Amino acid sequence: MPRKVIVLSEIKDGSIRNVSFEAIAAGKTIAQGGEVVALLLGESVAHLADPLFHYGADRVIVIEHENLRHYTSEGYSQALMEVIREEQPGGIVFGHTALGKDLSPKIATKLDSGLVSDVTQIEASGEDFLFTRPIYSGKAFEKKRIKEGILFITIRPNNIPPLEKDESRTGGLEKKNVEIKDLRTVIKEVVRKTSEGVDLTEAKVVVSGGRGVKSAEGFEPLKELAAVLGGAVGASRGACDAGYCDYSLQIGQTGKVVTPDLYIACGISGAIQHLAGMSNSKVIVAINKDPEANIFKVADYGIVGDLFEVVPMLTEEIKKLKANA
Amino acid sequence: MNIYVLLKRTFDTEEKISVQDGKINDDGVEFIINPYDEYAVEEAIRVKEAHGGEVTVITVGSEESEKQLRTALAMGADKAVLINTEEDLDSGDEYTTAKIIAEYLKDKEIDIIFAGNVAIDGGSGQVGPRVAELLGIPCITTITKLEIDGKNVSVIRDVEGDEERIEAHLPVLVTAQQGLNEPRYASLPGIMKAKKKPLEELELDDLDLDEDDVAAKTETVEIFLPPEKKAGKILQGELADQVKELVSLLRNEAKVI
Numbered sequence: 001m002p003r004k005v006i007v008l009s010e011i012k013d014g015s016i017r018n019v020s021f022e023a024i025a026a027g028k029t030i031a032q033g034g035e036v037v038a039l040l041l042g043e044s045v046a047h048l049a050d051p052l053f054h055y056g057a058d059r060v061i062v063i064e065h066e067n068l069r070h071y072t073s074e075g076y077s078q079a080l081m082e083v084i085r086e087e088q089p090g091g092i093v094f095g096h097t098a099l100g101k102d103l104s105p106k107i108a109t110k111l112d113s114g115l116v117s118d119v120t121q122i123e124a125s126g127e128d129f130l131f132t133r134p135i136y137s138g139k140a141f142e143k144k145r146i147k148e149g150i151l152f153i154t155i156r157p158n159n160i161p162p163l164e165k166d167e168s169r170t171g172g173l174e175k176k177n178v179e180i181k182d183l184r185t186v187i188k189e190v191v192r193k194t195s196e197g198v199d200l201t202e203a204k205v206v207v208s209g210g211r212g213v214k215s216a217e218g219f220e221p222l223k224e225l226a227a228v229l230g231g232a233v234g235a236s237r238g239a240c241d242a243g244y245c246d247y248s249l250q251i252g253q254t255g256k257v258v259t260p261d262l263y264i265a266c267g268i269s270g271a272i273q274h275l276a277g278m279s280n281s282k283v284i285v286a287i288n289k290d291p292e293a294n295i296f297k298v299a300d301y302g303i304v305g306d307l308f309e310v311v312p313m314l315t316e317e318i319k320k321l322k323a324n325a
Numbered sequence: 326m327n328i329y330v331l332l333k334r335t336f337d338t339e340e341k342i343s344v345q346d347g348k349i350n351d352d353g354v355e356f357i358i359n360p361y362d363e364y365a366v367e368e369a370i371r372v373k374e375a376h377g378g379e380v381t382v383i384t385v386g387s388e389e390s391e392k393q394l395r396t397a398l399a400m401g402a403d404k405a406v407l408i409n410t411e412e413d414l415d416s417g418d419e420y421t422t423a424k425i426i427a428e429y430l431k432d433k434e435i436d437i438i439f440a441g442n443v444a445i446d447g448g449s450g451q452v453g454p455r456v457a458e459l460l461g462i463p464c465i466t467t468i469t470k471l472e473i474d475g476k477n478v479s480v481i482r483d484v485e486g487d488e489e490r491i492e493a494h495l496p497v498l499v500t501a502q503q504g505l506n507e508p509r510y511a512s513l514p515g516i517m518k519a520k521k522k523p524l525e526e527l528e529l530d531d532l533d534l535d536e537d538d539v540a541a542k543t544e545t546v547e548i549f550l551p552p553e554k555k556a557g558k559i560l561q562g563e564l565a566d567q568v569k570e571l572v573s574l575l576r577n578e579a580k581v582i
């Protein structure tokens with residue numbers, strides 16, 4: 001049965017995040033021919049709406065308010081609940097991002113509804129949908145269904161492909177006024193610590209370092225390799241515990257779970273906790289001095305050697321390739 | 326201060342996962358306090374040490390969770406509450422757990438509640454924010470620093486590697502992110518003392534709840550393991566040639582660059 005689906009779009013560095021286009025595709029699937037309505041929130045964001053249509057949104061609702069300049073769960077909740085009241089959707093899709101993780105359980109509770117988080121695949125099963133999601137940080141998977149009420153899910157970046165971009169697509173753009181007030185939490189300051197704007201969980205390429213990187217400076221060649229590949233830098237717990245990098249880079253059972261197209265593990269032994277965070281990457285390259293390192297067991301391609309020799313050579317080769325392309 | 330911590334018992338991170346009869350097999354598995362909840366316990370104890378008060382640790386589970394509660398008591402928590410659902414519920418989801426915890430907390434005087442930002446087994450990170458919402462108090466997730474001054478709370482929140490400095494007022498629920506603190510080990514005297522600390526065991530009945538009030542909104546229909554990854558190709562020859570070969574393989578075979 002067709003149902004209306006609301007998709008929350010997210011903005012980063014002045015453009016719509018890729019995961020929001022993936023969320024539109026997920027919305028299309030569960031809408032079963034119903035309307036997909038993208039919601040765009042911020043202080044001045046209406047000019048960003050076009051790509052949402054290009055990727056398949058049927059309508060875009062824009063709510064602009066100074067209290068929506070930064071994400072707060074209360075500000076976004078007020079806007080979202082107003083839209084939900086008016087639109088009466090049968091489905092809601094968020095990205096499973098910092099914002100989506102923070103906001104979705106609160107909205108689900110307000111709606112007295114279930115919520116399936118971190119979905120990597122959607123399949124129809126009769127009238128129903130089955131949502132696949134990782135458990136034990138990807139050591140296993142489960143398929144869940146929502147027994148009643150709104151189909152509310154968050155989707156993991158990089159897993160559900162967006163629809164083909166079609167720049168001829170347009171749709172109805174509606175501006176809505178909602179009073180956003182009485183925020184109980186106030187953001188005083190936002191400190192940017194990440195560089196280049198490629199988010200680890202959304203990156204198509206991740207270059208990751210372990211204890212073998214030996215120091216904070218040791219991450220430099222990895223950063224250069226990530227830069228030529230347009231990727232992000234990650235780390236094992238060992239590297240974080242040793243103080244070589246920030247915990248926000250940690251990949252593993254504690255830390256982030258990533259599923260990029262290409263994962264390059266440099267000087268990482270491959271503890272089971274780390275493998276949980278990355279072994280579902282599409283292609284894995286391991287670079288390690290120790291031929292017995294566990295990481296080679298999950299790697300598609302391995303080079304036994306010193307990362308400080310191999311990584312700069314790899315950066316140079318890829319630069320050459322890109323120059324010739 | 327009245328300080329509460331939400332805690333979950335989980336598989337040790339070292340454990341391999343196997344599936345038997347469609348369920349996760351827990352034979353012979355070591356259990357721990359969910360690592361993010363351990364940060365929550367530690368932070369709660371630090372707040373008590375700085376501001377005075379009492380730390381109560383709550384879990385929803387079975388008798389077996391007593392061990393993790395005792396560990397939290399040995400670290401320095403004062404009281405523990407085990408809401409035992411083993412006899413009443415066949416299955417539950419995040420909705421179920423949050424509802425039960427909120428029902429327990431709703432009449433309590435609360436200054437601050439700590440939870441882990443996610444459990445490493447289910448991995449959905451829903452219960453903390455759901456409880457805050459049910460209690461009608463603000464919730465700040467993934468914090469890496471906390472300061473309390475009177476009724477004012479100032480936190481640093483990790484947002485995908487960037488930081489937000491957020492201010493709020495008590496009461497509040499916060500969820501712990503890695504980097505918040507370094508959890509202490511329970512000392513031997515701590516372990517001895519923990520045996521005598523109060524551990525209250527409740528069932529749904531004691532909270533005036535029945536099964537239907539907390540019936541799950543979602544259900545798991547299948548559990549499976551990801552396909553085993555086959556060991557790949559270890560490249561051979563001169564290092565420079567290996568690197569060239571790797572780039573060519575990534576380009577032409579794997580098609581990822």
